[in-house]
Amino acid sequence: MDRKYWVPALERADLILMAIARKPGEHKLTDLCEVTEINKSSMFSLLRTMETLNWVKRDEKEAYALGAGMAYLNTVFNESHKQNYNLVSQFLQASLESVRAVGETFQLSVLDRSEIIYLAKQEGPSLVKLASSPGMRFPAHATAMGKMMLALLPPEELDKRYPGKLLSRVTSRTVTDWQVFTAKLAEIRSSGHSVDFEEIIEGICCVAAPVTDASGRGVAAVSTSMLRHAYLDKQETALQEVTRLGKKLSLGIQSGASFTS
Known part of the structure; x- marks a missing residue:
C-alpha cells in the first residue's frame, strides 16, 4: 500500500x-x-x-x-468465511483418529499476513497441555504451520508479507537470516511438510502439513506438537499422520464434502 x-x-x-x-x-x-x-x-x-x-x-x-x-x-467475519467453519468441523472429526495414532495434540491454523491464527485444536492425552487456543496468533516464520503456508506462497507474495525481510527471534533456535529462511521454505515446498524444532517454544517440537484447494493453493495447515523427547521417538508416525490428515482435509475442501473419521 x-x-x-x-x-x-x-x-x-x-x-x-x-x-x-x-x-x-x-x-x-x-x-x-x-x-x-x-x-x-x-x-x-x-x-x-x-x-x-x-x-x-x-x-x-x-x-x-x-x-x-x-x-x-x-x-460477521466468520459468517462471511463459512469455509473455515466447515474446515474446523471436518478437522475436529478427522483429527480424532490422528490423536489416537500419535497420542499428541493436533492443531489447525490459517495464515494472516505474517502470523498464523489457530482455528481449532484437538487435545491429546499428554499431561503437558500447550498454551494455545482458537483465535491465538503466532509469528508464522517460527512455527511449522506458518512455514508450511509461507512455503506455498509465490515469491512476490512472500516479499509483501516481509517487506523489510526482518524475522524476529522467538527462541534461540528461531531462524532469523532471510536467505537461510527462504532456503528452508524451498526445502519445505519440495518435501510437502514442515518441522518446528523448538523455534516457537523451547522444548516443544512440531510437524505440519498443508491443506490445499483444487488449484493447489494452501488454505490452511495442520500440525501435531509434543515435547522434544517425545518427538524424537514419534517423528515418523507424527509425519505420517499429519500428512494423512492434511490430505484428507484437502480432499474435503476440493470436493465440498463432509465426512467422519
Missing part, C-alpha cells in the same frame, strides 16, 4: 488490539506502551476511544481484553 494514504492512528490501534489479543487480561496501559512502543499520551487516548466503541474492555485490575465490538466483528 502507498504510505501516502496511511493512517498512523489506525496502525497504532491495530498494534494495540493485536497485543491484547495475544495476552487477553494481562496488559495494563503501561504494559501496552512497552509492548507497542506507543507513548503514554497516545495510548491513553486510543484505549479510551476503543473502550467507548466496545473494541476493548478494562477489568477491575486495569488490564485490557477484547470487547463485545470485536466479538460482533468476529461473528
Whole structure:
C-alpha cells in the first residue's frame, strides 16, 4: 500500500488490539506502551476511544481484553468465511483418529499476513497441555504451520508479507537470516511438510502439513506438537499422520464434502 494514504492512528490501534489479543487480561496501559512502543499520551487516548466503541474492555485490575465490538466483528467475519467453519468441523472429526495414532495434540491454523491464527485444536492425552487456543496468533516464520503456508506462497507474495525481510527471534533456535529462511521454505515446498524444532517454544517440537484447494493453493495447515523427547521417538508416525490428515482435509475442501473419521 502507498504510505501516502496511511493512517498512523489506525496502525497504532491495530498494534494495540493485536497485543491484547495475544495476552487477553494481562496488559495494563503501561504494559501496552512497552509492548507497542506507543507513548503514554497516545495510548491513553486510543484505549479510551476503543473502550467507548466496545473494541476493548478494562477489568477491575486495569488490564485490557477484547470487547463485545470485536466479538460482533468476529461473528460477521466468520459468517462471511463459512469455509473455515466447515474446515474446523471436518478437522475436529478427522483429527480424532490422528490423536489416537500419535497420542499428541493436533492443531489447525490459517495464515494472516505474517502470523498464523489457530482455528481449532484437538487435545491429546499428554499431561503437558500447550498454551494455545482458537483465535491465538503466532509469528508464522517460527512455527511449522506458518512455514508450511509461507512455503506455498509465490515469491512476490512472500516479499509483501516481509517487506523489510526482518524475522524476529522467538527462541534461540528461531531462524532469523532471510536467505537461510527462504532456503528452508524451498526445502519445505519440495518435501510437502514442515518441522518446528523448538523455534516457537523451547522444548516443544512440531510437524505440519498443508491443506490445499483444487488449484493447489494452501488454505490452511495442520500440525501435531509434543515435547522434544517425545518427538524424537514419534517423528515418523507424527509425519505420517499429519500428512494423512492434511490430505484428507484437502480432499474435503476440493470436493465440498463432509465426512467422519
